[in-house]
Amino acid sequence: MLIGYARTSTLDQEAGLAAQVRDLTALGCEKIFSEQVSxxxxxxxxxxAIDFAREGDTLVVTKLDRLARSVKDIWGxxxxxxxxxxxxxxxNMGIDTGTPTGKLMLSVLGGVAEFEREMMLERQRExxxxxxxEGRYRGRKPVARDRGDEILALRRSGESLNSIARQLRIxxxxxxxxxxxxxxxDKAGGKASSNGDVPII
Structure with a gap:
């Protein structure tokens, strides 16, 4: 079974969404899922659409960027x-992972994406x-420097280190x-901070 998926980013792109649905219907999709969301x-x-799909089905999109927002996302x-x-x-890319050629093309694309990522990281390191x-590098700004007030407030309210980390996602x-x-x-059971009201452990 061919299952279509259509997406546009905003609500003012109804014509684009309708065009995708029309194209997917022309391609023979029996079931089409569509949405207008970033x-x-x-x-x-x-x-x-993913939940609906069963073994042997094919999910069809008109363009790759309708399906994913990044290389990591598409592979997921x-x-x-x-x-x-x-x-x-x-x-639009002529790729069908249900065929050996399609699988090969997708693997090549994945390799190119990985190569580009490695090149980007190399340029970043350079x-x-x-x-x-040249004395211009200062490194990343410590996360805690931006969240210090929140950390202190939570600690003063009696939250544990694990709880603070979980709430602030750090x-x-x-x-x-x-x-x-x-x-x-820095030791378990250690002393309070210099202002006397923020025990470490």
């Missing part, structure tokens, strides 16, 4: 569909090295390091 938003129709979607033995067809030699080590740097002990 690629970074929660794509409920895509989730429904493909892996989920591969686990269900569902193929993917990307119409830029950092150059900035260091590492426990980051919380511990920040509290230690403002005047506490």
């Amino acid at each position: 690629a970074t938003g929660q794509r409920r129709a895509l989730e429904s 979607v493909l892996d989920r569909l591969r686990c269900k033995a569902v193929a993917v067809k990307i119409e 830029g950092i090295a150059k900035a260091k030699t 590492g426990k080590a980051t919380v511990f390091r920040f509290l230690r740097e403002i005047g506490g002990s």
Whole structure:
């Protein structure tokens, strides 16, 4: 069974969505899921399409960017569909993972994407090295420096290190390091901070 998925980013792109649905219908899709949502938003129709698909089905999109927002995202979607033995067809690229050629093309694309990522990281490392030699590199701003007030407020309210880290979505080590740097002990059961009201452990 061919299952179509259509998406546009905003509500004012109804014509674009209608065009995708029309194209998917022309391609023979028996069931079409569509939505108007940003690629970074929660794509409920895509989730429904993946849930609906069964072994031997093919999920069809008119363009790759309708399906995913990044290389990492596309591989995540493909892996989920591969686990269900569902193929993917990307119409404008002529890719159908249900065929050996389609699988090969997708693998090549994945290799190119990985190569581009490695090149980007290499340029980044070279830029950092150059900035260091010129005395312009300061490194990343510590996360705790931006969240210090929140860390202190939560600690003063009696929250544990694990609880603070979980609520602020930062590492426990980051919380511990920040509290230690403002005047506490780095040992379990250690002393309070220099102002006497923020115990470290």
